[in-house]
Amino acid sequence: MDSILIHACCANCLLYPYEILKEHFERVMVFWYNPNIHPYQEYQKRLQAMKEAEKALNLKVIYRDTYPLEEWLQAVVFREEERCFYCYHQRLSATVQVAKRGNFTCYTTTLLYSKQQKHDTIRKIGESLGKRYGVEFLYEDFRQGWKRGIQSSQELGLYRQQYCGCIYSERDRFYPLSAKASGADLDKNTGQIYFHITEGKR
Numbered sequence: 509m510d511s512i513l514i515h516a517c518c519a520n521c522l523l524y525p526y527e528i529l530k531e532h533f534e535r536v537m538v539f540w541y542n543p544n545i546h547p548y549q550e551y552q553k554r555l556q557a558m559k560e561a562e563k564a565l566n567l568k569v570i571y572r573d574t575y576p577l578e579e580w581l582q583a584v585v586f587r588e589e590e591r592c593f594y595c596y597h598q599r600l601s602a603t604v605q606v607a608k609r610g611n612f613t614c615y616t617t618t619l620l621y622s623k624q625q626k627h628d629t630i631r632k633i634g635e636s637l638g639k640r641y642g643v644e645f646l647y648e649d650f651r652q653g654w655k656r657g658i659q660s661s662q663e664l665g666l667y668r669q670q671y672c673g674c675i676y677s678e679r680d681r682f683y684p685l686s687a688k689a690s691g692a693d694l695d696k697n698t699g700q701i702y703f704h705i706t707e708g709k710r
C-alpha cells in the first residue's frame with residue numbers, strides 16, 4: 509500500500525497538493541512542524557487555519573506544535589543569507605523521520621506549492637534525506653495548481669498570511685528599504701534580502 513506523509517508549511521499551501529496526492533496514494537497524512545513562523549501570534553493564526561482545514565476536509569494531521577524562537581534565531585544569526593537552507597532542512601529532516609517511524613513509503617512538502625521557494629534546493633535536501641532514512645522523497649511541481657489552491661482557500665475562508673514566516677521575511681515584505689539601509693542585496697525574484705557579513709565586524 510502506497511502511503512505518503514506531507515509536511516504542511518501552512519493550510520493554504522496544503523489544499524492543492526492534498527487534492528492531487530489523495531488521488532494517487534491510499535494513505536495521505538499531514539505533518540505540521542513550522543518553528544520558522546514568527547512572531548507567536550502569527551504562528552497561532554496559521555496553526556488555527558490548519559485546524560480549520562483539518563476539520564473541513566477531514567484530514568489526518570500530526571502536530572508538532574512548538575515555538576523554539578531562540579534556538580531558531582541562534583541557528584541562522586550571522587548566516588542570514590543561508591537561512592532558507594536551514595529552514596528547509598530542519599522541517600524536512602523532522603518530516604522524514606516521522607515518515608520513517610510511521611512506515612510511510614514516501615514523503616513530500618507543501619513548500620513545493622510556493623512560487624517563492626527555491627525548488628532545486630528543496631528537492632536536493634528532500635532526496636538526500638530520503639536516501640539517508642530510506643523513505644522516498646516525492647518531488648512534484650505543485651505550482652501548477654497555484655490558482656486552484658487560492659480558490660479552495662477562499663472557499664474555506666482560511667486566514668491568508670502576508671509573508672513567508674520568519675521575522676526576516678516579515679521585514680522584507682513590509683520594510684523594503686531595509687535592504688538599502690543595511691547595505692544588503694534585494695533578490696527581486698524571491699523578495700528576499702541577502703546580507704554581506706564583514707569579517708570581524710559583528
Ligand code: SF4
Nearest residue numbers: 591592595672673674
Ligand atoms: S524566508 Fe521563509 S523559507 Fe526562508 S528562512 Fe524565512 S521562513 Fe524559512
